[in-house]
Amino acid sequence: MKVRLTVNGQDRSDDVEPRLLLVHYLRQHLGLRAANVGCDTTSCGACTVLLNGKSVKSCTVLTVQASGQEVTTAEGLAPEGDLHPVQRAFRAEHGLQCGFCTPGMVMAATGLLAENPHPTEEEVRAGLEGNFCRCTGYHNIVRAVLTAAGTMSTGATTSTESAQ
Amino acid sequence: MSILGTRVLRTEDPGFLTRGGVYTDDVEDERLAGACHVFFVRSPVAHAVIRSVDVSAAREAPGVIAVFTGADLTGLPALPPPVPGMINDLMNQPLLARDVVRFVGEPVAMVVTQDPYQGEDAAELVDADYDLLPPVVDMSAATAADPIFPDAHTNVAASFGDADQFDPALFDGCETIVTRTIENQRVAPAPMETRAAAAAWGEDKDAGGRLTAWIPNQGAQGTRAVVASMLGIDPASVRIITPDVGGAFGAKFGADPEHGLVCWVARQLGRPARWAETRAENMVAMTHGRAQRQTITIGGRRDGTVLAYRLEILQDSGAYPKFGAILPSLTILMTPGPYSFPRAEAAAVSVLTNTTPVGAYRGAGRPEATAAVERAIDLFAAEIGMDPADVRRKNLLPAFTEPHTTAFGAVYDSGDYTTALDKALAAAGYQDLRDEQAKRRANGDVVQLGIGLASYVEITGSGSEAGRPQENATVEVHPDGSATILTGTSPHGQGHSTVWAMLASEELGIPVDKITVKWGDTDLIPQGGGTGGSRSLQQGGAAVQQASQELLEEARQRAAGELEANPADLVFDIGSSAFTVAGDPDASVPLARLAETERLVVRSVFSAPGATFPFGAHVAVVEVDTETGKAVLRRMVTVDDAGTLVNPLLAEGQRHGGIAQGAAQAFLEEVVYDADGNPLTTTFADYPFLSATEVPSFELADMATPTTYNPLGAKGIGEAGTIGATPAVQNAVVDAVSHLGVRHIDMPTSPQRVWRALREAAAPPAAGTAAPAAGTSESRDAQ
Ligand code: FES
Numbered sequence: 014m015k016v017r018l019t020v021n022g023q024d025r026s027d028d029v030e031p032r033l034l035l036v037h038y039l040r041q042h043l044g045l046r047a048a049n050v051g052c053d054t055t056s057c058g059a060c061t062v063l064l065n066g067k068s069v070k071s072c073t074v075l076t077v078q079a080s081g082q083e084v085t086t087a088e089g090l091a092p093e094g095d096l097h098p099v100q101r102a103f104r105a106e107h108g109l110q111c112g113f114c115t116p117g118m119v120m121a122a123t124g125l126l127a128e129n130p131h132p133t134e135e136e137v138r139a140g141l142e143g144n145f146c147r148c149t150g151y152h153n154i155v156r157a158v159l160t161a162a163g164t165m166s167t168g169a170t171t172s173t174e175s176a177q
Numbered sequence: 178m179s180i181l182g183t184r185v186l187r188t189e190d191p192g193f194l195t196r197g198g199v200y201t202d203d204v205e206d207e208r209l210a211g212a213c214h215v216f217f218v219r220s221p222v223a224h225a226v227i228r229s230v231d232v233s234a235a236r237e238a239p240g241v242i243a244v245f246t247g248a249d250l251t252g253l254p255a256l257p258p259p260v261p262g263m264i265n266d267l268m269n270q271p272l273l274a275r276d277v278v279r280f281v282g283e284p285v286a287m288v289v290t291q292d293p294y295q296g297e298d299a300a301e302l303v304d305a306d307y308d309l310l311p312p313v314v315d316m317s318a319a320t321a322a323d324p325i326f327p328d329a330h331t332n333v334a335a336s337f338g339d340a341d342q343f344d345p346a347l348f349d350g351c352e353t354i355v356t357r358t359i360e361n362q363r364v365a366p367a368p369m370e371t372r373a374a375a376a377a378w379g380e381d382k383d384a385g386g387r388l389t390a391w392i393p394n395q396g397a398q399g400t401r402a403v404v405a406s407m408l409g410i411d412p413a414s415v416r417i418i419t420p421d422v423g424g425a426f427g428a429k430f431g432a433d434p435e436h437g438l439v440c441w442v443a444r445q446l447g448r449p450a451r452w453a454e455t456r457a458e459n460m461v462a463m464t465h466g467r468a469q470r471q472t473i474t475i476g477g478r479r480d481g482t483v484l485a486y487r488l489e490i491l492q493d494s495g496a497y498p499k500f501g502a503i504l505p506s507l508t509i510l511m512t513p514g515p516y517s518f519p520r521a522e523a524a525a526v527s528v529l530t531n532t533t534p535v536g537a538y539r540g541a542g543r544p545e546a547t548a549a550v551e552r553a554i555d556l557f558a559a560e561i562g563m564d565p566a567d568v569r570r571k572n573l574l575p576a577f578t579e580p581h582t583t584a585f586g587a588v589y590d591s592g593d594y595t596t597a598l599d600k601a602l603a604a605a606g607y608q609d610l611r612d613e614q615a616k617r618r619a620n621g622d623v624v625q626l627g628i629g630l631a632s633y634v635e636i637t638g639s640g641s642e643a644g645r646p647q648e649n650a651t652v653e654v655h656p657d658g659s660a661t662i663l664t665g666t667s668p669h670g671q672g673h674s675t676v677w678a679m680l681a682s683e684e685l686g687i688p689v690d691k692i693t694v695k696w697g698d699t700d701l702i703p704q705g706g707g708t709g710g711s712r713s714l715q716q717g718g719a720a721v722q723q724a725s726q727e728l729l730e731e732a733r734q735r736a737a738g739e740l741e742a743n744p745a746d747l748v749f750d751i752g753s754s755a756f757t758v759a760g761d762p763d764a765s766v767p768l769a770r771l772a773e774t775e776r777l778v779v780r781s782v783f784s785a786p787g788a789t790f791p792f793g794a795h796v797a798v799v800e801v802d803t804e805t806g807k808a809v810l811r812r813m814v815t816v817d818d819a820g821t822l823v824n825p826l827l828a829e830g831q832r833h834g835g836i837a838q839g840a841a842q843a844f845l846e847e848v849v850y851d852a853d854g855n856p857l858t859t860t861f862a863d864y865p866f867l868s869a870t871e872v873p874s875f876e877l878a879d880m881a882t883p884t885t886y887n888p889l890g891a892k893g894i895g896e897a898g899t900i901g902a903t904p905a906v907q908n909a910v911v912d913a914v915s916h917l918g919v920r921h922i923d924m925p926t927s928p929q930r931v932w933r934a935l936r937e938a939a940a941p942p943a944a945g946t947a948a949p950a951a952g953t954s955e956s957r958d959a960q
Pocket residue numbers: 049050051052053054055056057058059060061070071072073
């Protein structure tokens with residue numbers, strides 16, 4: 014089946030099997046391998062990407078369902094060589110260890126902050142309930158999301174600075 | 178200013194955050210072009226004779242290149258036990274089941290296809306016919322059951338000590354004795370990255386062709402040894418490359434049959450082969466952890482002095498004895514933990530069952546020891562009606578700086594257990610918590626407060642029988658001012674790239690971001706002990722420091738020639754990474770320039786006098802709803818003394834992760850089998866994996882007592898969390914309802930278990946039963 018979609022700002026059109034999952038399309042067809050597969054029951058969130066700005070588990074979206082829409086992955090969150098404020102906060106707070114959950118976690122956090130720019134710790138935890146991490150105990154991930162919320166709300170200055 | 182001890186951000190992070198790690202399934206390499214895909218057909222039954230495996234239909238399915246069964250693997254030896262001599266060697270695992278299957282998930286056949294989707298479809302067409310045998314599911318039934326390996330005539334895979342030889346007078350003179358059988362339940366390591374492999378033959382065709390295999394592991398050198406032995410070839414013909422590894426927790430040490438088989442398929446078909454398992458496979462076919470049933474007996478005086486302690490262990494090894502079968506030896510080594518019990522003894526039997534084999538899992542044998550003794554202390558405290566903190570204080574070993582040898586042969590390097598406990602209690606506000614608890618108890622609140630303690634000491638960085646613990650590192654300074662480190666350790670989240678660079682930077686004055694750390698390629702680094710047992714910093718890090726210092730000495734000689742000065746008159750200026758002549762600041766030569774004419778490289782082996790023994794104390798605070806039985810973890814306060822910290826940010830990360838995994842075992846996780854040996858927890862929908870909503874932020878208090886066993890003063894930190902947190906949380910849940918007569922709740926302390934314990938404590942003893950259990954009998958005098 015023919016699909017046309019925008020991935021990280023680039024238009025893509027492809028002929029894909031109807032059963033092809035979005036995560037496999039991203040990984041195998043486009044070589045975008047940040048999103049990972051960690052389960053087979055839609056439980057872990059390692060595959061999380063943004064679909065039209067909202068976080069989705071790309072292992073439960075068929076590529077054909079994403080046709081005509083905008084997909085953002087961890088690779089496309091910031092311009093090459095730069096880090097998005099959420100990514101920067103994950104690094105600053107040591108919110109990742111083995112990194113396997115990380116791209117999904119970063120996308121889930123980005124989606125969460127888009128919906129709720131000033132979350133409480135409890136809201137962050139609830140918002141990330143569908144994203145598993147075996148390494149960090151979530152402590153620094155939660156810190157990172159709260160830090161990102163802080164820097165993004167004073168946002169305008171930060172982003173112009175980093176653009177220079 | 179020294180960079181050591183500072184919170185340097187990880188150099189590895191930008192890649193992980195943007196393009197993602199390059200895990201085995203992500204590896205693109207021309208040697209893997211045109212790779213076929215392996216899919217395993219696994220046993221759906223726990224124990225059966227394989228009558229036939231018909232693969233003819235599967236062979237005809239779309240995309241199928243080949244199908245193999247155990248009968249095709251002629252000439253491949255069975256997997257030998259991991260530690261020869263300790264384990265019965267008549268219980269070896271064939272790489273693919275032959276004649277008999279012994280657990281659900283055991284590989285029976287392999288389907289090899291053009292693309293990965295096709296394998297799953299074709300596997301359905303493999304028609305295996307089984308004659309069921311009675312399964313051994315519960316470990317307590319194993320010794321009396323028919324042997325799973327008839328030739329072995331027993332289901333005992335290993336034993337340590339002999340319970341029949343226990344001292345009948347051990348508890349003489351005790352005013353109070355409590356005994357209880359408790360579960361340290363089976364859990365799944367469940368790293369977020371499942372197992373995988375990619376294999377290609379062909380390098381050095383003249384030499385018969387070498388194997389290159391990409392395998393997620395915890396030490397490429399150990400993985401190479403196991404893969405070579407599975408294939409029956411010389412390790413020199415195997416090159417293991419370790420891609421990024423998405424978590425391991427002990428379960429990725431060495432190699433599993435599937436890894437060897439993927440390499441075999443690639444050789445057999447003359448074409449590269451790949452494999453990435455599903456989560457459902459991972460939950461049944463990667464080794465599980467823990468799985469001990471412990472009988473603890475503790476006795477002493479009513480003033481709180483413990484006089485004697487006994488630990489009897491039944492270890493479930495699963496269907497094939499792997500590292501799990503020898504876990505009890507580590508548990509026994511740590512039997513008395515941080516306590517000065519005058520008398521203690523322990524023994525263990527490891528048995529086979531028709532379940533997934535058991536292996537190492539974060540802590541590997543030591544969390545089990547701590548869980549046993551910490552439950553024992555609390556049971557004893559409850560029995561005599563004393564505050565568990567006071568009982569601990571009364572029995573902890575006094576602080577020591579000279580090595581202390583225990584009755585079990587462990588040599589604790591240094592420790593101050595009472596200070597650790599006091600710091601943890603102070604940070605938690607222990608008295609306030611007890612006051613709050615008393616208030617809720619007096620009010621008869623539905624939601625009760627529980628406070629759980631655990632004091633611990635653990636062993637990290639132990640050596641092998643071959644000798645003292647050691648690790649190697651190579652440091653090279655390049656003419657462009659950068660440096661490369663080769664290490665025998667194998668990070669999979671621990672951040673060695675950053676920390677090893679910090680250690681070299683401290684000596685060489687080269688900035689951290691100009692230092693590249695490499696590991697996990699056996700052609701580049703033929704020797705190494707890998708990462709496990711919390712050994713890396715204290716041995717691998719110490720080796721990097723030592724190699725850097727030796728390199729600087731070599732450079733000093735070269736600089737002396739260059740500057741025509743006496744080496745002793747040269748000063749190394751860290752700030753500029755250059756040698757200068759004392760008193761003549763103009764005469765200087767940068768370190769990098771000394772690498773221009775001849776490579777400036779040093780390989781060094783650091784050797785430690787022995788293992789180190791980090792220690793600490795954890796306080797868990799839970800709320801338990803006495804109507805539903807639901808326990809919620811409210812606070813975790815920990816002191817984890819791992820000696821000097823090189824990067825506190827990363828050390829905290831290790832503590833956080835371990836605490837969460839320990840807490841998860843205490844109140845959530847369990848691998849469950851039904852009576853026929855069918856696993857009921859094979860997906861993340863069924864296995865209660867901890868989420869962010871189920872834990873609080875953790876409160877870490879500082880304590881750092883340097884060890885003298887390495888110049889860094891560092892002990893291990895990777896496993897402390899699981900060791901301390903597990904019993905602390907379990908003790909907290911029991912404590913929340915102890916005033917209602919509950920003395921013990923097995924892990925995981927699920928709502929059902931808590932609720933049942935409350936009901937049993939409330940019910941009057943059934944007619945005809947003997948004296949009430951110790952727990953209920955003295956709950957009155959404990960008030
Ligand atoms: S891979 Fe686990 S939720 Fe998508």
